[in-house]
Amino acid sequence: MSRGTENGTSQGAEAGADASRLRKEFGRTKVREMREFRGEHTVVVKLGALKEVLSHCRMALGYDFLLDVSSVDNMGEDPRFEIVYELATLDDRKHLRLKAPVAEGEEVVSVVDLWKTANWHEREVYDMMGLRFTGHPNLKRILMWEGYPYHPLRKEFPLAGKPSEMPDVAFSGIAPLEGGPFVTSPGSDRVSGEPRAKGES
């Protein structure tokens, strides 16, 4: 979201009003938290209430455009995963983010009936993170092949990959990283933040 522009400010204002509306409609137990950062509004919802909140956004608040469904792996925390919905309107009037914590083994209710585009987004989340969606019409892998044994974006999965074998379908191996991956580290010190080999190979 652009900060300071007229559009960005009005977007933020409208989404902020919608966040308050959601809190009023569903209460503190279902809509747990409301956050604002640089004009972007995020609403954290209880997983059990996710479908009805999203449905309300689609039907009553006019969010007719689902930009993205993604997931976050907070390994070591409980609940471990988080699912993120980016809602918007086709005329770019407002933009709202919804998040819900997902524990390991928990399933998320599919929203394909609300936004058709959720079909492929949810398949990607399933493929990469291993979260399953109840009520999805065609929940199979979308990027990796059907039968691949891992979910590569989970934190415990090494960047170089793991060997797997599926005769006549596909196989995979370990990529040589030669001391890498070479990545930047967040921090205040610019020198230590330079890209360095992590030595994870």
Next chain:
Amino acid sequence: MSAETADTTLSHAAYDSKVEGNIIFTRLDAAINWMRKNSLWPMPMGLACCAIELMATGAARFDISRFGAEVMRFSPRQADVMIVSGTVTYKMALAVRRIWEQMPDPKWCIAMGACASSGGMYRSYAVLQGIDKLLPVDVYISGCPPRPEALLEGLMKLQRIIEGEKPIEEQIAGIREAQG
């Protein structure tokens, strides 16, 4: 040239002026190799940005037809050389292999660019680390992506390889000898 020498040359030359047109005597294998190297029909296995350079090589400015390789065949059954241009993911790898197996012998393979040769910058769970793990590669071309000149250089290298190929009987004899 005096009349006398011209006479002796004619009598010894492998050229009979009584026969119409030009006739050259050579070994059959050499002739076949010459024909093969000058009519390489590529199977364009374009998987990423290298394919853009491959297309540029095929277009007017670089004109791959100067080397007899302009007939891009989208059917593997009519192709002679597979130009793997781009990143080969594991998901795609088996399709590449299958198309390679559908190409009739004799066939050759050019690994064009860093990704096809070694996985390139994609040190990742999803990318095959070099097409040579899957098929026999004749020529590797460096670059990310290589310029069309580099691809043409690779093609000329492949032509040189084909030029020097031995007859099938000799090849088989060589293999038998190696096996003992």
